[in-house]
Amino acid sequence: MPSSSSADQVADSPAPRLPADHPAVNELFALLAYAEVAAFYRLTDEAKMAPNLRGRISMASIAAAEMGHYEVLRDALESRGVDVVQAMSKYVSALENYHRLTTPSTWLEALVKTYVADALASELYLEIAGGLPDECVEVIQAALSETVHSQFVVAEVRAAVTASAKQRSRLALWARRLFGETITQAQYLLADHDELVDLVMSGAGGLSNVTAFFDRLQHTHDQRMSELGLS
Amino acid sequence: MPSSSSADQVADSPAPRLPADHPAVNELFALLAYAEVAAFYRLTDEAKMAPNLRGRISMASIAAAEMGHYEVLRDALESRGVDVVQAMSKYVSALENYHRLTTPSTWLEALVKTYVADALASELYLEIAGGLPDECVEVIQAALSETVHSQFVVAEVRAAVTASAKQRSRLALWARRLFGETITQAQYLLADHDELVDLVMSGAGGLSNVTAFFDRLQHTHDQRMSELGLS
Numbered sequence: 001m002p003s004s005s006s007a008d009q010v011a012d013s014p015a016p017r018l019p020a021d022h023p024a025v026n027e028l029f030a031l032l033a034y035a036e037v038a039a040f041y042r043l044t045d046e047a048k049m050a051p052n053l054r055g056r057i058s059m060a061s062i063a064a065a066e067m068g069h070y071e072v073l074r075d076a077l078e079s080r081g082v083d084v085v086q087a088m089s090k091y092v093s094a095l096e097n098y099h100r101l102t103t104p105s106t107w108l109e110a111l112v113k114t115y116v117a118d119a120l121a122s123e124l125y126l127e128i129a130g131g132l133p134d135e136c137v138e139v140i141q142a143a144l145s146e147t148v149h150s151q152f153v154v155a156e157v158r159a160a161v162t163a164s165a166k167q168r169s170r171l172a173l174w175a176r177r178l179f180g181e182t183i184t185q186a187q188y189l190l191a192d193h194d195e196l197v198d199l200v201m202s203g204a205g206g207l208s209n210v211t212a213f214f215d216r217l218q219h220t221h222d223q224r225m226s227e228l229g230l231s
Numbered sequence: 232m233p234s235s236s237s238a239d240q241v242a243d244s245p246a247p248r249l250p251a252d253h254p255a256v257n258e259l260f261a262l263l264a265y266a267e268v269a270a271f272y273r274l275t276d277e278a279k280m281a282p283n284l285r286g287r288i289s290m291a292s293i294a295a296a297e298m299g300h301y302e303v304l305r306d307a308l309e310s311r312g313v314d315v316v317q318a319m320s321k322y323v324s325a326l327e328n329y330h331r332l333t334t335p336s337t338w339l340e341a342l343v344k345t346y347v348a349d350a351l352a353s354e355l356y357l358e359i360a361g362g363l364p365d366e367c368v369e370v371i372q373a374a375l376s377e378t379v380h381s382q383f384v385v386a387e388v389r390a391a392v393t394a395s396a397k398q399r400s401r402l403a404l405w406a407r408r409l410f411g412e413t414i415t416q417a418q419y420l421l422a423d424h425d426e427l428v429d430l431v432m433s434g435a436g437g438l439s440n441v442t443a444f445f446d447r448l449q450h451t452h453d454q455r456m457s458e459l460g461l462s
Binding site for chain 1: 268271272275278283284285287288291292294295297298299301302316319320323
């Protein structure tokens with residue numbers, strides 16, 4: 001019976017994927033492109049807190065990798081005929097605001113932010129991208145690809161919190177604040193940009209799975225806290 | 232006759248090349264590695280003067296490319312068993328001093344410095360590397376490889392100096408000061424580091440050709456001034 005089969009299909013994939021030429025794709029690429037640029041400048045600023053040349057260089061390498069990611073998105077946007085700088089402009093204030101609200105005050109706080117908040121942001125972007133065709137998801141994945149640099153963060157933070165219980169509780173609190181602020185700001189961003197909401201709604205499960213998604217975010221966040229010795 | 236053939240060889244290449252495992256190679260690699268890191272931080276600092284997002288992104292891309300160059304040298308040093316950060320440390324003060332003496336006060340001065348002084352420094356490094364075996368020169372060349380970004384510098388500076396004669400004479404003066412300061416600081420650096428002098432002496436022609444070398448530097452500098460509309 002065709003009608004029943006169609007109903008099964010709806011149950012399997014509640015919302016159809018957006019087409020690759022949907023304007024929401026450009027919006028997500030542009031948001032992510034500016035996020036990479038903002039991360040570049042934030043990391044180089046924070047590198048000034050590094051206690052030594054080694055830390056300053058590690059931070060510079062992470063920052064440079066963000067520009068590599070930016071270039072992936074810029075190329076994708078250009079090949080879609082988009083004026084990249086203009087498209088990014090509308091996301092400048094939201095991202096600057098986010099970084100202002102989560103400015104680290106010490107080198108260790110900067111390291112924790114690099115590790116915890118950047119990974120969380122990646123998960124948010126990938127979830128938003130869930131409703132896109134594979135070719136678009138691949139661009140996002142390339143732009144979010146893990147760099148090899150994060151091991152130096154784990155080593156430095158673990159050493160510091162192993163040596164000092166006070167440092168551990170201070171950084172655990174900081175990481176919890178980063179988690180909350182990142183989720184909050186992501187919600188504001190979605191609320192301000194309808195095209196991005198379309199993407200979330202068209203993703204696997206749409207908004208009906210938002211609770212499960214936040215559970216997953218909390219779970220991976222807890223794992224990262226444990227890796228850093230902060231749980 | 233072997234002896235005559237050997238004499239011919241000496242006439243062709245007045246000084247023998249240093250072997251690849253000469254300690255001076257590590258010194259030059261370390262100097263250049265820190266020069267890339269210093270350039271990275273200088274460019275990201277100066278990008279704050281950019282009048283718009285487009286300029287800020289172009290500067291970030293150039294800076295990120297410097298870190299790519301740094302990584303070439305880091306890998307070469309590591310494969311030679313050198314502690315990279317320690318080896319670079321002795322060149323920190325000379326390079327920070329150079330950048331302090333040539334800090335641009337406007338965005339256009341920053342662009343001119345990016346174009347003029349970085350090219351000049353490359354020529355100096357390649358000259359110092361002249362006495363090295365090919366495998367070492369190739370590392371240096373990879374680390375100094377031109378990026379595609381410099382065209383944006385030419386376009387912005389030309390537009391500015393075409394629009395304003397006052398701006399043209401101001402930037403021409405600035406470029407001349409950069410030329411002088413770069414040469415002067417390079418001489419101080421050599422004077423402080425005997426191993427690097429060994430390299431210059433072992434290069435094609437050694438010190439006997441220093442005058443010809445400075446003539447060449449002046450010539451390529453004049454060409455760049457002309458490209459920027461500053462001659």
